[in-house]
Amino acid sequence: MNQRKVALVTGASRGIGRAIAIELARVNYDVMINYATNEAAAGEAAAAVVAASSDSAIRVETCRANIGDADDRDRLVNETRSRFERLDLLVNNAGVAPAQRVDLLDATAESFDRVVGTNLKGPYFLTQAVARWMIEQRSAGAIDDYRPAIVNISSISAYAASPERGDYCVSKAGLSMMTNLYAVRLAGEGIRVYEIRPGVIATDMTAGVKEKYDRLIDADLTPIKRWGTPEDVGRAVAAIALELLPFSTGEVINVDGGFHLRRL
Numbered sequence: 589m590n591q592r593k594v595a596l597v598t599g600a601s602r603g604i605g606r607a608i609a610i611e612l613a614r615v616n617y618d619v620m621i622n623y624a625t626n627e628a629a630a631g632e633a634a635a636a637v638v639a640a641s642s643d644s645a646i647r648v649e650t651c652r653a654n655i656g657d658a659d660d661r662d663r664l665v666n667e668t669r670s671r672f673e674r675l676d677l678l679v680n681n682a683g684v685a686p687a688q689r690v691d692l693l694d695a696t697a698e699s700f701d702r703v704v705g706t707n708l709k710g711p712y713f714l715t716q717a718v719a720r721w722m723i724e725q726r727s728a729g730a731i732d733d734y735r736p737a738i739v740n741i742s743s744i745s746a747y748a749a750s751p752e753r754g755d756y757c758v759s760k761a762g763l764s765m766m767t768n769l770y771a772v773r774l775a776g777e778g779i780r781v782y783e784i785r786p787g788v789i790a791t792d793m794t795a796g797v798k799e800k801y802d803r804l805i806d807a808d809l810t811p812i813k814r815w816g817t818p819e820d821v822g823r824a825v826a827a828i829a830l831e832l833l834p835f836s837t838g839e840v841i842n843v844d845g846g847f848h849l850r851r852l
Contacts, residue, residue: 590618592645594672595829596664598622598655598714599682601629603791604741607818608679609633611826613641613648620668621650622682647672655682655710656702665717674731677829678718680711680763681741685793689752700755707759711740712766719770723777735834737780739825740767744787744844764840771838780837784824787844789816810845 595612599605601623609619619637623630630650637648651667653660668675684706686699715738722736745753746760764783771781787810788794788801805813824843833839842848 590673592616592618592647593676593829594618594620594668594674595677595679596620596622596668596675596718597679597681598664598711599624600679601626601633601650603793604786604789604818604821605679605681606633606636607822608681608741608825609637609648609822610640611819611822612677612679612829613637613646615826615829616641616643616646617677617829618647618672619649620672621648622653622655622664623650624652624654624682627652654706655714656705657710658713661710661714661717664714665721669721674725675718675721676734676736678715678738679741679825680715680739682710683707683741683759686753686755692751692754695754700758703755704759704762707756708762708766711763715740715766715770719774719777719779722779726778735778735780735831737782737828737831738770738774739828740764740781740783741821742767742783742785744785744842744847746785748847767840768838775837780828780833782828782833782837783840784821785840785842785844785848786821787816787842787847789818789821789843791818810847811849811851812845814845816843816845 595617597605597609600609600621634648634650649671651664653664740763742763743760745757746764767783821843824841
């Protein structure tokens, strides 16, 4: 049995997912990098993860899988199992934005199915499969001091309404409730579940609205007046990986510059 802790990070070829994988390597996790389409980017991410680790024994693998597809989810879990033999941390990070921002009254079922299928349905059932495996690992007793965790990367869009991308907001709100559901169900199994809620983060997903958010940040959108970075989110995941919150589950960790604070 592999004695090193292992993390599976979905959507880890770029942006927030890549930063999470790098931070996990820095705290001595082996990493399975999941990606949907861009094999070259996944390879670059894997190299960056290896470079970030101070341990020459680190293992990093990549696996192509569309989280919204049931067969791909099964294959991802099976490949992680065959390559690493264990899993200590699942990070549900993979997500997509609507192809177009449109008024709520003009939204299409096709966009809704695509966004919700990837952002909510995929993590919901991937977590189900991984949780079963984690329970099996605990029951087998082959791993000393096994304390697994699951982290869901949501968004301030879980509660901040954006009528021009309603499907995205619904998917993130659902992910927030999913965190609560799995936290309750899995606490008795020794599995902690967390939600990390990023705010305005500088990634390629937000590149198209950079000028808009530059203006909003300058106008006091957040108490901490800067863009968030993928590394900000990665460090929050690393804190969970290091088991610095052992008496918490179902917790929301805001990485949003204070956006969630109500101010007068």
